[in-house]
Amino acid sequence: MTTGSLTMQQKRPEISARTAGHGLPQLGFGLGLRPQYYPDILDGDPPVDWFEAITENYLVAGGPPLRQLDRIAERWPVVLHGVSLSIGGSDTLDRDYLAQVKNLADRVKPQWISDHLCWSRHNGVQLHDLLPLPFNEETLRHVAARVRQVQDTLGRRFLLENVSSYVEWQSSTMTEWEFLSALAEEADCLLLLDVNNVYVSAHNHGSDADVFLAGIPASRVAQIHLAGHSNEGDLIIDTHDAPIVDPVFALYGRAIRRFGPVSTMIERDDNFPPFGELLAELDRVRQVAAMALRQAAA
Template sequence: MHGPIGYADRAVPFWNTALTTSLTASYRYPPLGFGLGLRVDHYQDLLEGERKVDWLEILSENYMIPGGRPLHFLERFRERYPLVMHGVSLSIGSGDPLNRDYLKRLKQLADMVQPAWISDHLCWTGVDGKNLHDLMPLPYTEEAISQVVERVREVQDFLGRRILLENVSSYVSFASAQMHEWEFLNAIAERADCLILLDINNIYVSSHNHGFDPLEYLAGITADRVQQFHLAGHDNQGALIIDTHDAPVIDGVWDLYRHAVRRFGPVSTMIERDDKIPPLTELLAELQHAREIAEPILKAAA
């Protein structure tokens, strides 16, 4: 496996080199700081304004095309920001064969972008060749672990790099489950030798929906497997919380983020917003709040 290239001359995150080295000696890729998900609404502001974002996450499927304006803009962003790729269609947990055409297009995009890393979700998104356009949960069983591990290894061999798998929010559980979600995620990361994109909001959402302790979730994840954090908003309907990415991060998620920084150190953190997208200034304010939470914790740990 190999790591990212091309960022030697890019800006570094706010934490100093000594601190980063002391807390991330076993991380697979260097942390990037604080970023945002790239959305069309913010193209001009991010290209023309003062740079207040350390890095950007692109949705892989939006750019897996032969040409056109999206790739034109992507090249401009690549010149200004470190980029990571985040997908929604790998369907790593499906019983279908891996989609070879999808993997080829994903690798072509990665060869062009040279992302710091590539991620997708620990879920399945289709069956019999049909994409459900949703992130469906898996049963937490040894059988499922074995299947996913084999598929992750195959994907990593094809891409020539480790990938990150993200925990999804869930609303149902399986009677066949043999373990907790965090044990399932951790086992796959360890056995497949991949990394983890830990979505803090999704942990909060699922802990409410299923009644588990989110701090136990954090404690059950191997620290040096966590490469990235997601922070996002949701819709609290009382008995059920729906992961919507259409609202600001709430205090409960910020509190859980504090615990995550203490547990995992300087992990690249970003704000996700996919609907009801506000002006960039509002997301930058949220991102600054993340910095203000993380910085004193990391300095105290140095």
């Protein structure tokens, strides 16, 4: 199968050969895979390096969505990003769900698999929110053990994403960045740094986003998320329904100066713009990253 002037065999080894210190490939600049854009992606050759698929959308035995994912995975690197693992919850990890994720990974061969550092299930009821955890030693031991279980089941290292938050636990004894750093070390997992979530949470809690970045170990950051949000004044809500704002682009540039050329993608989940507008936004991400790398090298 061809993709423009490059064959699949030519394109994917070139990308996969560029690996970072954690051993995962540096994929370049990608987009969240959304059904609204299937025709734009499959009927053309868009300048997108990779796609991130929402895991739960493809945990089926067959059907059109899975066939579309198969076609895209033949032409581009893909990663899987889950939203329902509830890694920090008190319910037992769902082994049936993990088996389905492993089967999907065996089928589409993702570059990596990720989910969120949160809890989203209680007493068997799956919630529709990614709820924050108390950052303390008890939670650290609980989550680290569950991450190791997930990695053993999937047979690969796992990425965890920092979530946006609107409340904090009084029982926390460490900062979010201290917790993430300790968890990555304890469980030997990697991190998906959501720069927009860093910005949102810093605004909501009156903390310093740059201190957050400085507290994260560079060797553990394997992916970056960017997205838009809704600003309600005193509260910012992570909605993924608007363009990335200038302060988040600026924070992203500082993240790239610290962490290097990390695989970066845009999430868009509502108010979908024409695909060309999303590609233009992705091009700006490339420009910000390139400028940041030049500044870091100066």
